[in-house]
Amino acid sequence: MSKKVKTGPTYSEMLKVFFKSIREYKKPSILAMIFIALETCFECIIPFIMSKLINLMEKVNNSDLLTTVFIYSGILLALAICSFICGLTAGRLSAKATVGFATNLRRDIFTKITTFSFNNIDKFSISSLVTRQTTDVWYVQNAYMMFIRICLRAPLMLIFSVIMAVIMAPSMSWIFLVTIPVLVIILGIIIWKCLPIFFRVFKKYDGLNESVEENVRGIRVVKTYVREEYEKEKFNKRSEDIKKDFVVAERIIGLSNPSMMFSMYISMFLIIFFGSMIIINTTSIVNDEVVTDLDIGSLSSLITYGAQILSSLLMLSMVFVMFAMSMASIKRIYEVLIEVPTIVSKKDCATKVDNGEIVFKNVSFKYKKDAQKFALKDVNLTIKNGQTVGIIGGTGSSKSTLVNLISRFYDTTEGEVLVGGKNVKDYDLETLRNSVSMVLQKNILFSGTIKENLRWGNNNATDEEIVAACKIAQADSFVEGFPDKYETRILQGGSNVSGGQKQRLCIARAILKKPKVLIMDDSTSAVDTKTDALIRSGLRNTLPNTTKIIIAQRINSVQDADFIVVMNEGKIDGIGTHEELLKNNKVYQEIYEIQNRIGGK
Numbered sequence: 001m002s003k004k005v006k007t008g009p010t011y012s013e014m015l016k017v018f019f020k021s022i023r024e025y026k027k028p029s030i031l032a033m034i035f036i037a038l039e040t041c042f043e044c045i046i047p048f049i050m051s052k053l054i055n056l057m058e059k060v061n062n063s064d065l066l067t068t069v070f071i072y073s074g075i076l077l078a079l080a081i082c083s084f085i086c087g088l089t090a091g092r093l094s095a096k097a098t099v100g101f102a103t104n105l106r107r108d109i110f111t112k113i114t115t116f117s118f119n120n121i122d123k124f125s126i127s128s129l130v131t132r133q134t135t136d137v138w139y140v141q142n143a144y145m146m147f148i149r150i151c152l153r154a155p156l157m158l159i160f161s162v163i164m165a166v167i168m169a170p171s172m173s174w175i176f177l178v179t180i181p182v183l184v185i186i187l188g189i190i191i192w193k194c195l196p197i198f199f200r201v202f203k204k205y206d207g208l209n210e211s212v213e214e215n216v217r218g219i220r221v222v223k224t225y226v227r228e229e230y231e232k233e234k235f236n237k238r239s240e241d242i243k244k245d246f247v248v249a250e251r252i253i254g255l256s257n258p259s260m261m262f263s264m265y266i267s268m269f270l271i272i273f274f275g276s277m278i279i280i281n282t283t284s285i286v287n288d289e290v291v292t293d294l295d296i297g298s299l300s301s302l303i304t305y306g307a308q309i310l311s312s313l314l315m316l317s318m319v320f321v322m323f324a325m326s327m328a329s330i331k332r333i334y335e336v337l338i339e340v341p342t343i344v345s346k347k348d349c350a351t352k353v354d355n356g357e358i359v360f361k362n363v364s365f366k367y368k369k370d371a372q373k374f375a376l377k378d379v380n381l382t383i384k385n386g387q388t389v390g391i392i393g394g395t396g397s398s399k400s401t402l403v404n405l406i407s408r409f410y411d412t413t414e415g416e417v418l419v420g421g422k423n424v425k426d427y428d429l430e431t432l433r434n435s436v437s438m439v440l441q442k443n444i445l446f447s448g449t450i451k452e453n454l455r456w457g458n459n460n461a462t463d464e465e466i467v468a469a470c471k472i473a474q475a476d477s478f479v480e481g482f483p484d485k486y487e488t489r490i491l492q493g494g495s496n497v498s499g500g501q502k503q504r505l506c507i508a509r510a511i512l513k514k515p516k517v518l519i520m521d522d523s524t525s526a527v528d529t530k531t532d533a534l535i536r537s538g539l540r541n542t543l544p545n546t547t548k549i550i551i552a553q554r555i556n557s558v559q560d561a562d563f564i565v566v567m568n569e570g571k572i573d574g575i576g577t578h579e580e581l582l583k584n585n586k587v588y589q590e591i592y593e594i595q596n597r598i599g600g601k
């Protein structure tokens with residue numbers, strides 16, 4: 001016997017999380033379902049009244065005929081109008097409910113993502129988070145719409161029509177007993193065959209999305225390396241792959257319509273054939289009255305009920321397919337919504353950073369718990385308030401990793417990091433990150449004016465403060481050169497300023513925070529040596545009490561620092577001033593020699 005292994009969350013666990021996002025749209029959702037149920041009831045009564053009306057035609061000799069026809073027609077019209085109004089109202093309500101639900105869901109996902117630490121983001125990857133918030137929400141929204149529209153309508157219609165058909169012609173109910181199971185089996189086979197294909201297609205879609213995103217994001221690199229043809233081919237291959245699967249799925253689904261129609265015609269034929277037989281065999285005239293087991297009116301409405309039964313079955317199968325299709329999306333969104341942020345502020349945390357002193361005590365760090373390698377190992381380092389410290393080392397030597405621990409983008413695996421005498425974990429996150437201003441290696445500007453971007457650093461900064469910060473960062477001169485100066489619009493991703501200009505604006509933005517600690521992670525790599533020196537002397541003169549950590553590739557960016565930390569393979573290889581390191585640190589000597597040789601030529 002195989003044991004049932006719990007492989008993931010149950011459906012009810014997942015749906016519970018989603019229901020939280022419906023919130024204020026619960027009422028329109030329920031109302032929409034009620035109106036749809038009413039509409040269905042009216043639709044089911046109409047054929048019944050219709051049969052009564054048709055039967056009247058036989059009794060032409062009845063003197064009250066005209067009034068009765070009017071009464072029945074009136075009822076029919078009233079029912080049609082009621083059904084129409086209910087349908088309209090339900091349509092409006094369900095649109096409101098689904099769009100509202102999707103908006104809430106998107107907001108909830110976004111809010112959740114904003115609480116994510118770098119660790120959480122690493123786990124999902126940016127492109128997958130984007131897909132989850134857009135495409136996946138769209139699928140869920142559609143599934144919800146289907147749910148509201150059909151979850152009551154289809155079963156109600158099925159039950160109602162079966163009951164009515166049996167009441168009107170009990171002797172013919174066997175027809176439905178035969179056709180319904182046959183149809184259920186056909187639809188079941190189609191669903192069973194198609195679902196695995198759809199699941200496969202959705203997995204492949206993810207791959208396709210990723211490749212599209214990577215290419216669009218990196219279009220400049222793709223063009224630089226003339227990789228368009230290669231990338232195009234890669235894309236076509238994936239796209240072709242999806243096409244193949246889809247063709248199979250569509251072919252199978254394509255079968256469902258003809259088989260539906262076939263069963264419909266067969267049922268109609270059976271109803272009409274056997275109905276007529278009954279009428280012919282059982283009709284007799286007794287005292288001028290027509291007596292029969294089945295009248296024409298009942299037969300005609302029986303045909304309508306037959307059609308309704310079949311269409312409700314089809315609707316049910318569609319709901320099933322739709323749900324299964326959106327299950328992957330539901331699961332992907334659920335994963336984001338239940339993700340626990342790995343870095344949060346403690347209760348009773350400190351809301352003020354006293355000074356910019358930084359201490360690393362026996363710090364070791366791994367990016368993932370189960371990773372073999374430590375990205376940082378046994379780091380001990382003390383930086384006094386106001387000091388300028390350079391960090392140098394090869395790429396991948398964990399320079400960025402080291403400084404990321406100061407503003408708690410990641411938490412240490414072992415040991416502790418102290419800022420202003422307190423463990424970084426004891427601070428309120430916002431306080432800590434406002435006091436530790438970081439110019440990230442991959443920094444970006446957002447669409448908006450230059451001034452708006454700079455105000456990210458400090459919302460209340462005056463124009464004078466903004467200009468002063470830009471002067472220190474050597475950004476003022478080129479900003480003044482733009483026609484709109486500080487009102488110049490930055491395009492998405494900062495594509496209309498050069499790399500060096502972007503870096504200088506990012507430095508200005510960080511300075512505006514008036515931080516206790518300013519970290520620049522390779523932030524002047526695209527700036528020329530002279531400007532780089534001007535920025536450093538500006539920082540030294542205007543921010544004497546701010547601890548400054550400068551990660552750089554070039555030795556001359558750090559050589560005038562109070563001391564320099566040499567990183568090598570996740571460890572501190574040496575600490576000292578430029579002169580000391582030149583004398584006794586091999587790694588530093590190597591870097592110096594290589595740079596001087598290249599520089600000298």
Ligand SMILES: Nc1ncnc2c1ncn2[C@@H]1O[C@H](COP(=O)(O)OP(=O)(O)O)[C@@H](O)[C@H]1O
Binds near residue numbers: 375396397398402
């Ligand atoms: N988000 C991450 N997830 C897993 N590993 C990472 C991550 N970021 C960096 N690393 C790894 O940690 C090591 C140090 O990277 P990093 O600190 O960026 O080096 P540096 O800034 O000195 O070039 C590298 O081996 C890198 O592959």
Ligand SMILES: [Mg+2]
Binds near residue numbers: 441
């Ligand atoms: Mg780095």
